[in-house]
Amino acid sequence: MKTSRSSIGKSIFLAATMLATGSAAWAGQAPGALSSPDIPISHHDRVYAAEQFSNTVSVTDPVDNKLLGVIRLGDPQPGNFSPLYKGQVLVHGMGFSPDHKMLAVVSIGSNSVTFIDTATNAVKHTTYIGRSPHEAFFTPDGKEVWVTVRGENYISVIDPQSFEERRRITTPSGPGMQMFSPDGKYAYICSSFNPETDVVAVAEHKIIAKVKQESPFCPNIAVTPDGNQVWFTLKDTGRTQVFNARPPFNPIRTIDTGPITNHVNFAHTARGTFAYVTIGGLNQVKVFRTDDFSQVATIPVGNLPHGVWPSGDGTRIYVGLENADALAAIDTATNSVVANVPIGQAPQAIAYVPGAAPNPDDRQNLQALGVAGQFAHLALASRDGSKDGKAPTSVSLFDQGLIQILQASVTGLEPRQKYVLALAEHGDGSGTLQPLAAFMTNPAGSAIVNAAGPIRQIVDQSAAAARRYLVIASGDVAMPGEAVQIEAQ
Structure with a gap:
């Protein structure tokens, strides 16, 4: 009786699976x-x-x-x-x-x-x-x-x-x-x-x-x-x-x-x-x-x-x-x-x-990434200069079509203090601030901050005259203070 190569392969796989998924999985x-x-x-x-x-x-x-x-x-x-x-x-x-x-x-x-x-x-x-x-x-x-x-x-x-x-x-x-x-x-x-x-x-x-x-x-x-x-x-x-x-x-x-x-x-x-x-x-x-x-x-x-x-x-x-x-x-x-x-x-x-x-060759019910693979990255650095030269805050803009979800992984701030993620008029954090999200840092001086909107179109370097700059400022939405972290260039 002849045995096909595919049958042998399936038998080996089934044996391995039985071994792997027995009483001790x-x-x-x-x-x-x-x-x-x-x-x-x-x-x-x-x-x-x-x-x-x-x-x-x-x-x-x-x-x-x-x-x-x-x-x-x-x-x-x-x-x-x-x-x-x-x-x-x-x-x-x-x-x-x-x-x-x-x-x-x-x-x-x-x-x-x-x-x-x-x-x-x-x-x-x-x-x-x-x-x-x-x-x-x-x-x-x-x-x-x-x-x-x-x-x-x-x-x-x-x-x-x-x-x-x-x-x-x-x-x-x-x-x-x-x-x-x-x-x-x-x-x-x-x-x-x-x-x-x-x-x-x-x-x-x-x-x-x-x-x-x-x-x-x-x-x-x-x-x-x-x-x-x-x-x-x-x-x-x-x-x-x-x-x-x-x-x-x-x-x-x-x-x-x-x-x-x-x-x-x-x-x-x-x-x-x-x-x-x-x-x-x-x-x-x-x-x-x-x-x-x-x-x-x-x-x-x-x-x-x-x-x-x-x-x-x-x-x-x-x-x-x-x-x-x-x-x-x-x-x-x-x-x-x-x-x-x-x-x-x-x-x-x-x-x-x-x-x-x-x-292993079966791809049914799988789709391409599409919009899920579209994103942009920014970084925020201390306004006074980072001690180790590294930007403490990373920012991702996840494309959702015409808008993006912004997620900032914030570090390097004072513990248990109020801050605002905002858009500033100038790259040094000066000028009028437009708040995006208010947050409070945890005991480690960190936070995960989210916002949504057409943000990439505003902070992208090709935005020309309409461009704004992401910053983190002390205080709250009602009264933001000075920027403490600004967009890394």
Whole structure:
């Protein structure tokens, strides 16, 4: 009996998939168990990014770091302002099933979780839940999807078969993200509004312990593959906190990581297990050992690194660059960036899913980037001159057709003070100021500031006589003071 080459290939892939998605899923890399085998990078793997201003999910092949296309879940502004609009808004969070066959994608602005078939890139269902959900992930047994409803005070527990909400787990207001121990026994839920992380017994859906957060704003949490430690980030103070993943769940270490500390994840290699922490403002990924917490590398990656996820064999770490519309690939052997992939606007959560594509050549339900690939970058520097010669604030203008969404990653200001992002008449920040957005810095002197309008047409160097200059001034909208940061030339 003759056997075709394609049949042999399919058999090998199915065998590898069964190995990778058995009782211990995800292959020795977070969020799975350390005891599972690594899965070498292949064309069957996919890297997904949730992109909140283009409302897309980008799909990348990690072998050649090539964008295959995007899954369009909604429209950019102003199309999504219509009262008859049915798409998703602010595509943000992401998790995947233990069998690697389904994504759960959270959209903050439309209060939804969209379930996507990884083999076909098709939307299977959209479940609408409470106000401003943030992140979603499957339990390790695949029987439930837990979603943090950050705009309220509970975890929404969804049945991934019926896509219906089955129960709610009450938490302090503003649960930021949950992640599970590799054995599925515990869930760890940090808060974005309260200085408390809750430990939940998964089988009973009950809080069994509380861990003090050193500040209220935690956007991200992760568990080491050996199940010993939980790491979570504190975006408001620029720190990363570590506690014991098992009783008594005691604090272990707090690390000063830097302004706009975003996400953390792990790669296990022959040299040990390492935590990779994305730091906006500094535009770096910092790498720490998990045994002695020493910092072993600082990796420049580009503007406002956000989501982070390891490959199935720990040889790569992928980072979403929120203010660069790109995906950075890091080689964990050298801790250096080896590729940058253009993707959609303002990537947030990242997920690397081994074996997601049974047919690696299948492109169904994928679209070209289109307007999602259009953006411009500016930088703001201290009016008095930056001490290290670097501009402390990066600005991205994401095209939405005739208008842009402006996002500024602000650093280098006084902590807990009021400021205004404004348009100035002159490049030195003098003249009348036209406020765009008011904000207050966090304890690290940083902030993420957003505005919308035909801004590129005003601040572009070709705007001639009508040109205005982006600045940051002290004070508020009613009474802005002098400019403290001005457009870098």
